[in-house]
Amino acid sequence: MIETLPPLLAADEPPPYSIENAHGASPFFLTCDHAGRRIPRALGDLGIDQRELQRHIAWDIGAAGVMSHLAARLDAFAIAQTYSRLVVDCNRPLESPTLITPHSERTDVPGNENLSPAQRQQRIDAVFRPYHARIEAELDARRGAGRPTILVTVHSFTPVYLDVARPWQVGILYHRDARLAHALLRLIRDEGEWVVGDNEPYSVSDTSDYAIPVYGTQRGLANVELEIRQDLIADADGQAAWAGRVAAWLRSAAAAAGVL
Template structure:
């Protein structure tokens, strides 16, 4: 049995119209993996390579403000990345933004299979369970995945965006969400920046695209939410934007039905 649960589930019985997800909420390493230590110095485990800085706190605050359920990972993305498909070559990273991950250097197929069984799959099973229960009640949840990104990769140009919306082929939610963020006037808003939202096998692809659910991934630049004060500001600011974007998307979807 794993020494820890693979996810944290918040308000599972709340209104599931919106379901918040946080794939990279923690930088925890389970005890079964090299005694709970990937061999990296603390400063690396505190960086974006180990988790999405500030994303957990913003997700929890949004769940409270929106009155909706949330599923958050409890393990570091360096253990195994839940936002990657099971056959993705970056599922267990051996090098990330200039740092070698010693405990992953010799992780062979058996070790990857163990991490999939103990942490990756249970996280996705929890998401699937909430969606299944919601659909049994006649509700098609709108999925919003919360992430953060580093202001600058080593040796690369600074990233100017404050917040970005990542999406693939379904623009029902991204379109109104991008519009409302741009209406704020003081934000540099990215559209599929600094990454593309089309990644086969990632969380939004598996639970959103493949199930036909409205979805979007939000990226906030992590220096803006590194402190409790910044996290509170962004949660307060995003909550009405997300609520309004979901209402617009659902209204337009009903009109087009």
């Protein structure tokens, strides 16, 4: 017997994404896959303490604020995902074992254990697919209009991971197309002020990531994933300061790489 479930999101709950600067005129196209930390009411608290939902395991602290400032500074279209990555991770392929993870860092997530196929699909249909359908629609429209697009995905990372300190203040991540990323790395290193990671503290792959492989590589768009350390962007002042810095870097690097 096929299990059927009601829609995951109630009518009065927020949609799975929000848009900023919908008519942004620049080539820059911003996404923030881990912007939010909401849990649909139907899922309760996923069996974890509320304090855990303040941590990085639930969202990318500060990333949404940086993206918002970047959208304004660059006159860029921006889309942010509303719900916690613990509900479903919108930067994972559907076949990834961490799409709906039962364990994050040292925290068990009981509400993600032993999901039925229908429960798994319910989360994909409610959050993952609408978010990505909106991105695809916007990219298709830009391509149809002959508009150039530079994909920039905005993330943040913890200063310490599993007791190991991370020295970088910002990470520049890339996949097969490194034009923009390499130009950014050169620019930031030449400034001599920041410790910058070259595909650190993470690297991008077809099996661990979605946005860069699917929207960057497969569509042939110049792209980069930005990772900023969370202690630098935990408050509004830090988010604004880093957005200003990153906006200048992106403009200069895109020009140097010949993608602007």
